[in-house]
Amino acid sequence: xxxxxxxxxxxxxxxxxxxxxxxxxxxxxxxxxxxxxxxxxxxxxxxxxxxxxxxxxxxxxxxxxxxxxxxxxxxxxxxxxxxxxxxxxxxxxxxxxxxxxxxxxxxxxxxxxxxxxxxxxxxxxxxxxxxxxxxxxxxxxxxxxxxxxxxxxxxxxxxxxxxxxxxxxxxxxxxxxxxxxxxxxxxxxxxxxxxxxxxxxxxxxxxxxxxxxxxxxxxxxxxxxxxxxxxxxxxxxxxxxxxxxxxxxxxxxxxxxxxxxxxxxxxxxxxxxxxxxxxxxxxxxxxxxxxxxxxxxxxxxxxxxxxxxxxxxxxxxxxxxxxxxxxxxxxxxxxxxxxxxxxxxxxxxxxxxxxxxxxxxxxxx
Amino acid sequence: xxxxxxxxxxxxxxxxxxxxxxxxxxxxxxxxxxxxxxxxxxxxxxxxxxxxxxxxxxxxxxxxxxxxxxxxxxxxxxxxxxxxxxxxxxxxxxxxxxxxxxxxxxxxxxxxxxxxxxxxxxxxxxxxxxxxxxxxxxxxxxxxxxxxxxxxxxxxxxxxxxxxxxxxxxxxxxxxxxxxxxxxxxxxxxxxxxxxxxxxxxxxxxxxxxxxxxxxxxxxxxxxxxxxxxxxxxxxxxxxxxxxxxxxxxxxxxxxxxxxxxxxxxxxxxxxxxxxxxxxxxxxxxxxxxxxxxxxxxxxxxxxxxxxxxxxxxxxxxxxxxxxxxxxxxxxxxxxxxxxxxxxxxxxxxxxxxxxxxxxxxxxx
DNA sequence: CTGTTAGCGCGTTCAT
DNA sequence: ATGAACGCGCTAACAG
Numbered sequence: 001x002x003x004x005x006x007x008x009x010x011x012x013x014x015x016x017x018x019x020x021x022x023x024x025x026x027x028x029x030x031x032x033x034x035x036x037x038x039x040x041x042x043x044x045x046x047x048x049x050x051x052x053x054x055x056x057x058x059x060x061x062x063x064x065x066x067x068x069x070x071x072x073x074x075x076x077x078x079x080x081x082x083x084x085x086x087x088x089x090x091x092x093x094x095x096x097x098x099x100x101x102x103x104x105x106x107x108x109x110x111x112x113x114x115x116x117x118x119x120x121x122x123x124x125x126x127x128x129x130x131x132x133x134x135x136x137x138x139x140x141x142x143x144x145x146x147x148x149x150x151x152x153x154x155x156x157x158x159x160x161x162x163x164x165x166x167x168x169x170x171x172x173x174x175x176x177x178x179x180x181x182x183x184x185x186x187x188x189x190x191x192x193x194x195x196x197x198x199x200x201x202x203x204x205x206x207x208x209x210x211x212x213x214x215x216x217x218x219x220x221x222x223x224x225x226x227x228x229x230x231x232x233x234x235x236x237x238x239x240x241x242x243x244x245x246x247x248x249x250x251x252x253x254x255x256x257x258x259x260x261x262x263x264x265x266x267x268x269x270x271x272x273x274x275x276x277x278x279x280x281x282x283x284x285x286x287x288x289x290x291x292x293x294x295x296x297x298x299x300x301x302x303x304x305x306x307x308x309x310x311x312x313x314x315x316x317x318x319x320x321x322x323x324x325x326x327x328x329x330x331x332x333x334x335x336x337x338x339x340x341x342x343x344x345x346x347x348x349x350x351x352x353x354x355x356x357x358x359x360x361x362x363x364x365x
Numbered sequence: 366x367x368x369x370x371x372x373x374x375x376x377x378x379x380x381x382x383x384x385x386x387x388x389x390x391x392x393x394x395x396x397x398x399x400x401x402x403x404x405x406x407x408x409x410x411x412x413x414x415x416x417x418x419x420x421x422x423x424x425x426x427x428x429x430x431x432x433x434x435x436x437x438x439x440x441x442x443x444x445x446x447x448x449x450x451x452x453x454x455x456x457x458x459x460x461x462x463x464x465x466x467x468x469x470x471x472x473x474x475x476x477x478x479x480x481x482x483x484x485x486x487x488x489x490x491x492x493x494x495x496x497x498x499x500x501x502x503x504x505x506x507x508x509x510x511x512x513x514x515x516x517x518x519x520x521x522x523x524x525x526x527x528x529x530x531x532x533x534x535x536x537x538x539x540x541x542x543x544x545x546x547x548x549x550x551x552x553x554x555x556x557x558x559x560x561x562x563x564x565x566x567x568x569x570x571x572x573x574x575x576x577x578x579x580x581x582x583x584x585x586x587x588x589x590x591x592x593x594x595x596x597x598x599x600x601x602x603x604x605x606x607x608x609x610x611x612x613x614x615x616x617x618x619x620x621x622x623x624x625x626x627x628x629x630x631x632x633x634x635x636x637x638x639x640x641x642x643x644x645x646x647x648x649x650x651x652x653x654x655x656x657x658x659x660x661x662x663x664x665x666x667x668x669x670x671x672x673x674x675x676x677x678x679x680x681x682x683x684x685x686x687x688x689x690x691x692x693x694x695x696x697x698x699x700x701x702x703x704x705x706x707x708x709x710x711x712x713x714x715x716x717x718x719x720x721x722x723x724x725x726x727x728x729x730x
Numbered sequence: 731c732t733g734t735t736a737g738c739g740c741g742t743t744c745a746t
Numbered sequence: 747a748t749g750a751a752c753g754c755g756c757t758a759a760c761a762g
Contacts, residue, residue: 389741
């Protein structure tokens with residue numbers, strides 16, 4: 001029923017090994033036979049049997065990309081960037097990687113499940129993107145599984161999340177990993193610090209903050225940058241930072257909307273609100289508007305990530321730009337072994353402040 | 366190095382066949398042996414070898430989801446809905462499907478490439494989402510490949526795109542397919558018709574339209590609905606519909622921005638602008654604002670899809686709601702054979718008008 | 731450069 | 747209810 005290597009071989013008058021060789025292009029083959037084989041492949045509409053070749057070669061051409069939420073453009077951009085590097089040579093089956101994105105929904109269990117499924121497929125590489133869940137049981141289970149995978153030949157790249165904790169469990173975020181797992185971390189702390197500093201410099205002192213889910217690394221890092229800036233430039237504001245912080249249940253619009261309302265309840269006189277990311281910021285803006293507050297005249301708003309819509313919002317959103325496409329592409333190349341890993345296998349990706357119309361000096365009282 | 370079925374068998378003191386049977390749960394196995402085997406599996410951290418089992422069984426647990434643009438929430442929502450149905454039973458390897466999304470970037474070639482890659486993997490099912498490219502050479506090549514795939518046992522579901530043209534090439538969009546390929550089509554014509562009718566009823570007569578890429582089915586269908594409404598309610602407006610239509614190069618924000626500027630150039634007195642979708646509509650809004658026009662006082666704007674951000678835009682966007690999550694979930698169930706296909710294998714998904722703040726009667730002249 | 735020969739790890743008859 | 751044995755389609759030595 002289905003065409004096999006042997007069929008092609010027979011048709012081309014060569015052995016199946018030869019066919020395999022021209023298809024994979026790993027060994028020298030005479031030009032004449034090569035064209036003959038390719039013609040046979042074409043005539044028979046032959047398609048390699050992936051499982052069979054994966055079994056024999058003990059490795060497949062599957063590359064997994066784990067994301068927390070496919071419906072979030074943040075991940076869409078990163079994923080598409082990773083995939084853009086997998087184009088492949090175009091030859092009949094040569095090097096063509098099948099880059100697939102797996103949606104964990106932010107659930108640690110699904111994350112582990114996907115890892116198992118990818119391991120089962122003998123994936124060539126796995127790229128994990130976005131914030132990690134900071135819960136000891138899960139982090140160690142995850143680190144464990146990733147190290148196993150790495151040991152069994154699957155390349156692992158962490159993009160937009162902190163490095164794995166070292167096996168011995170001492171300290172956090174070691175400067176260098178020792179297991180071949182490459183990390184591209186975003187400078188969330190730095191970016192957040194710059195954003196808050198910008199607000200403080202404008203003269204704001206009562207700054208609300210709607211964070212992301214409490215257990216995620218990104219949430220913590222951005223909050224740390226924020227608090228550090230407060231501590232440095234406005235110690236008095238730091239005192240009530242706790243009261244002006246609301247933890248959102250997700251990185252979504254409604255977290256921003258609800259969070260902003262809660263902040264307004266706690267401190268009707270706040271002059272600025274920072275959000276966990278741009279999507280949350282949009283929710284914040286909606287809530288402020290619904291309360292009759294103008295942006296930025298009455299309240300300034302700041303986001304994070306600089307997703308495409310941030311510049312188009314009205315007013316255009318002041319935010320922190322993360323080079324998502326660039327980072328994703330680099331992660332893709334690292335996953336394919338096309339780029340040499342950074343020293344110590346950990347690199348930090350910059351996060352630049354983008355000042356736009358949603359922030360302005362606070363109104364004189 | 367890696368643990369195999371045989372290892373588990375040895376540890377449990379049974380044959381590998383038995384282990385296989387408990388893992389797949391297809392044959393009766395004594396309770397005692399079952400637990401013994403499961404314990405061995407656990408102790409050895411055994412993970413099924415996907416390629417090997419796919420080779421032997423001639424089918425894999427991979428399900429492909431093809432999307433035109435992962436970075437577009439439209440597809441993200443559909444994809445995540447499809448995946449949400451693949452949870453699986455949770456048993457050690459039973460039924461767990463690996464749902465993966467493949468980003469075609471709207472390119473026909475990449476679409477075909479992914480189909481080949483999935484065929485190579487002996488995918489259990491493939492879900493194609495979003496608009497199709499309407500170009501004869503490609504549509505026949507695609508239809509061909511899909512029918513081959515379907516014939517070789519891969520379930521095919523079309524979600525948000527029109528049914529395949531019949532093999533004989535006569536007529537378009539047949540009421541019923543005959544190859545087991547299931548289609549969930551969106552009522553783009555109807556939705557668009559209702560949206561334009563809404564504008565006409567408000568009193569608008571000079572309505573600009575920024576479409577999506579010319580060669581896509583969705584573009585054509587939405588435009589047809591628009592024109593039909595014009596023809597029915599305002600034949601005089603239909604006359605200049607051509608002049609008031611601008612074809613965008615993509616379904617993105619800049620297409621909307623540039624398109625709106627072009628429309629303003631052609632007809633400075635237009636009172637409403639319709640966009641190919643919500644993302645494009647956002648670009649339209651940005652352009653109008655940059656030209657000093659207020660929405661909806663000076664110009665009304667309408668979108669399509671009703672993505673989450675549409676309700677949050679300011680002003681909130683009047684648009685046509687597509688039940689993306691619902692449709693995606695259904696597509697997922699169909700792909701798994703969990704739901705019986707609609708009669709004729711083709712179903713049309715409703716598209717409801719959502720009237721919000723971005724549309725209002727035109728200003729009196 | 732090319733053919734021959736073993737497996738890769740698992741599902742699946744066919745016996746028992 | 748369980749075991750033995752074969753073959754899925756391909757790659758990777760090893761000849762030649």
